Amino acid sequence: MDQIWVVLEHEEGELDDVSWEIVAQGREVADKLNQRLCAVLMGSNIAAVGECLNHSGVDEAYLLDAPDLGTYSPELYTQALSKLIQERGPQTVLFGATPNGSDLASRVAAKLRIGLVSDCVALDLDEEGLLLQNKHTHKGKVCSTIISPQARPQLATVRPDTIEVKDLHSAKEMKVTKIPPQLDISKCSIKVTGSIRIDPVALPVEEADVIVAGGRGVGSGENFQLLEDAARAFGGTVAATRIAIDNRWVPRERQVGQSGTTVMPKLYIACGISGASHHVMGMKDSGFIVAINTDHDAPIFKLADVGIVGDLLHVVPAITNEVGQRREAREKK
């Protein structure tokens, strides 16, 4: 039976959100084409990660377990995965469009001289069962549908947060196949020497997953320090409305709204922002919106998932404190 594969990413023994999303997407395609859904897991000591996939609609898991695969190594991961693909010949392989997922997919496509459609937002099938890979191009102004007519497997990376994961539960027992990868370290010309975390507050607003934004209610540039502290605690950055920019409380490149940048972070905390449409247009698609304002009639509360009526000068430090304490408590465990 033909196979569709999903290449999964995991961290600290848990699968990433995007991995569950491509499992869901893969199951859908597999059902339509009557194919087997197989998951590929790479890493070191990953048997437990494989187990958490059981009963989630995956027919078989391939575990490529080796100490050298403990962290992402571009060349070793490519060697291991390309070899497995060549041996078992899946029809389709899906990856999450994360930094590492995209890199690995691109390398495998190049090594096997096959096509790849990156950053897909939707996958569909045509009458012949070819994968219709839809992605945004031209800075989001065009939606392109792309196929891989001949070369197999069809490779696609799927943009995170575009697929809704419904209940994946299935009674079927998943088969687990352990494959000791044969790796040739002598062929490596790239050395990963480590990773660092830069100060998240320095991230451009478009890149931040969490934004703590301030408006007129913040009152002064000095008070923005409170927002910066909160942003740091959340691993995010600071943004502002036009009025706060015009008052020079915050540099101009941090402006969110119609005359600034449009952002879609996972979490947006609006502090002292009334919610004028000029600002709202630039942040309304954020994943989760928190509003903090002294005026309980402020329009921003209508848009917020959670609102706090109160003085941000007291509430924001309390939030920073709370997050810090919980982190500390967890680290002690």
Add this chain to the structure above:
Amino acid sequence: MNIVVCVKQVVDTEHLTKIAGGNTIDAPDLPRVVNTCDLVAVEEATQLKEKGIADEVIAVSMGPPSAEDALYRCLAMGADRALLLCDPAFEGSDSHATAVVLAKAISALDYGLILCGQKAFDTEAGQVGYYIAEMLAIPIISGVVKMDVRSDEKVRLHRKLKGAYRELLEASLPALLGVGPVLNEPRYVSLRAISRAKRKEIKHYNMKGLGLSSGDVGQRGAKTKVTSLSRPRPKKIFVPDSSLSAMERLMQVESGGLEEKEGNIITGSPQEAASKLVQVLISRKALRI
């Protein structure tokens, strides 16, 4: 050490208002520009030359004759010479077929480093560099946000990971690097500099000149095919409910017609409110502790 920079001329999306239909953006009248990240690559190469690390900077582009304009800009920025790979047979190329042409042209050059933009903003594929590196059998790293070339043998890099994380890498040279937009700020070039650059000659190569055959390039060399293009879902236009009073309608228009969420208002002292909020954020997976 010589540096080869791959550049692409793209339609300026700012002016893209309609799609002709079918599987190409048929927009001969639209202004064309050099892909943003490619300018960053040219700037980086020029800076390395100014520091005395690079000897010669060679800009290479595959495209129609009009792509000369893109190459003149590269020359004006500081590239020493430019190659245009141009043949009607190249039309319909995808990332793979484009890489076949570029790799063939680059293989005839003496290079220590190849720089590309990490992706072009028209196709947003980011794949050409990977194929070129594989064809030339050299290491590739894409998503480079910081780089440090000290010698002819090694380059140290930062690659962008999720969020604020950066991976630190080392690669042996020659290598291909896909550079991100934050690496540097491309210099401004005046019209005068561009017209001066036009005195330089751009070397043209066609399919035969490169020693390729029609089976390698264009649609026949492609691994993927665009079947259709469409506009993304049009934004919903908000029409206020006519049964409402003028004042209410005005207020709706003012708010942009956004749907109201059933927001939960958290009450209590700042400490209590903060504690409740953090609990909600954790349970809704908006925050990870």
